[in-house]
Every structure is written in structure tokens, then in C-alpha cells.
Amino acid sequence: LAKTTQPISMDSYEGQEVNITCSHNNIATNDYITWYQQFPSQGPRFIIQGYKTKVTNEVASLFIPADRKSSTLSLPRVSLSDTAVYYCLVEGSQGNLIFGKGTKLSVKP
Amino acid sequence: GAGVSQTPSNKVTEKGKYVELRCDPISGHTALYWYRQSLGQGPEFLIYFQGTGAADDSGLPNDRFFAVRPEGSVSTLKIQRTERGDSAVYLCASSFPGKNTEAFFGQGTRLTVV
Numbered sequence: 001l002a003k004t005t006q007p008i009s010m011d012s013y014e015g016q017e018v019n020i021t022c023s024h025n026n027i028a029t030n031d032y033i034t035w036y037q038q039f040p041s042q043g044p045r046f047i048i049q050g051y052k053t054k055v056t057n058e059v060a061s062l063f064i065p066a067d068r069k070s071s072t073l074s075l076p077r078v079s080l081s082d083t084a085v086y087y088c089l090v091e092g093s094q095g096n097l098i099f100g101k102g103t104k105l106s107v108k109p
Numbered sequence: 110g111a112g113v114s115q116t117p118s119n120k121v122t123e124k125g126k127y128v129e130l131r132c133d134p135i136s137g138h139t140a141l142y143w144y145r146q147s148l149g150q151g152p153e154f155l156i157y158f159q160g161t162g163a164a165d166d167s168g169l170p171n172d173r174f175f176a177v178r179p180e181g182s183v184s185t186l187k188i189q190r191t192e193r194g195d196s197a198v199y200l201c202a203s204s205f206p207g208k209n210t211e212a213f214f215g216q217g218t219r220l221t222v223v
Contacts, residue, residue, distance in 0.1 A: 032209040034209070041216075041217075042214075042216060042217075043113075043200050043202065043214025043215055043216055043217055044152065044200075044202075044214050045214065046211040046212065046213075049209060049211070085151075087151060091209060096142065096154060096157040096164070096165045097142060097154070097157075097202070097212055098154050099144070099151035099152045099153075099154070100151050101150065101151045102151050
């Protein structure tokens with residue numbers, strides 16, 4: 001099971017682009033990288049998933065280099081409502097989802 | 110229902126009592142996960158069902174914890190002889206089968222053992 005490492009916390013200001021990098025050195029060939037967002041008192045919510053190169057949706061972009069040992073979640077022009085904890089996951093071989101400690105993003109006015 | 114439903118939303122129980130936490134997954138989702146989350150920590154994996162069977166129960170901390178999903182839909186997490194250390198938010202998620210599918214989480218049950 002690939003272990004993920006990401007910064008404990010990050011600070012940003014409204015309107016800035018935020019990039020959160022996650023390391024997953026032992027990722028398996030058929031593993032995807034998935035990011036979840038969690039607000040206080042709520043369950044995590046799926047943001048984006050990718051296998052390689054770049055994936056973009058209406059919320060974020062995900063950049064994955066060729067060696068796939070890391071990935072970067074990019075949030076364009078953050079707002080106060082993006083303050084949350086962001087988790088990077090690599091799915092286990094049996095399909096279970098293992099969360100790490102996540103990155104607590106604080107967006108300030 | 111529209112999403113994953115967990116009941117009760119809050120549960121206060123006395124140390125040593127038995128509790129049951131219920132999860133109603135999204136219709137058609139055969140995969141179901143249970144987690145518990147303490148303040149400031151990420152969700153801690155407990156157990157994962159595919160259909161009626163537990164595909165991975167390696168996260169259950171001890172034999173006081175047990176979960177069932179008899180008909181492959183609703184699941185119940187059962188905790189015997191509760192301890193104060195069991196106090197946490199218990200989260201349930203469901204998804205379609207297969208790897209790399211999006212999991213949908215409920216709002217959680219906040220369990221407080223006094």
C-alpha cells in the first residue's frame with residue numbers, strides 16, 4: 001500500500017493560486033491518485049483523480065510527472081470558502097481508501 | 110436517497126455500553142467503507158465491504174468493533190463495551206465497485222463516550 005506524504009498546513013490569500021504537492025514514492029503501476037477535500041463537521045468530498053500527466057475539472061487541476069512519484073493539486077484563484085483540509089490518496093490493492101493527515105489550507109482575506 | 114445517510118448524527122453513551130451506528134449507502138453502490146476520525150486527524154480506515162462481505166477489516170482496532178452488511182446495502186457498525194477512547198466521528202462512504210471510483214461520504218455520527 002503506497003504511503004503518501006504532504007505538508008501539514010499551508011496559508012494563502014484570496015485570489016492566489018495554491019499548489020499542494022503530495023509524495024507517493026511507492027505507487028504501484030495500476031494505482032490512480034485521488035484528492036479529497038474536507039470541511040469542518042463534514043465528510044470528505046472527492047475533488048479530482050488522475051493517473052498521469054494533467055487532469056483538469058471545474059474545481060482544480062492535478063499534475064502528475066512521468067515517474068508518478070508525486071502529484072500536485074492546483075487550486076486556481078482560491079477564495080475563503082476553499083479553507084479546508086485536502087487529502088491525497090493512493091488506493092489500496094483491495095480497493096480500500098487510506099487517508100493520511102492531509103494538508104490544512106487556510107485562505108485569508 | 111440522494112446521498113449517504115448516517116444515523117444517528119450524534120450519540121452520547123456511557124462507558125461500557127453497547128452502541129450501533131447505521132449507514133445507508135447510495136443505491137447501487139456495492140462498496141461501503143467505515144472510518145473514524147478524531148479531532149485534527151485524517152479519517153482512520155476501519156473496514157471495507159464489497160457487497161455483503163468484508164473485503165478488508167484490517168482497520169478494526171480490536172474485537173469490540175464489528176460491522177455487518179447482511180443484504181449488501183445498509184451497514185451497521187457495532188461497538189461493544191465502549192471506552193472513552195472510542196469517542197470520535199464515525200464516517201461511512203460508498204462507491205460503485207472497482208478501483209479508482211469516487212467515494213461519497215456521509216455526514217458522520219459523532220460518538221461521545223462519557
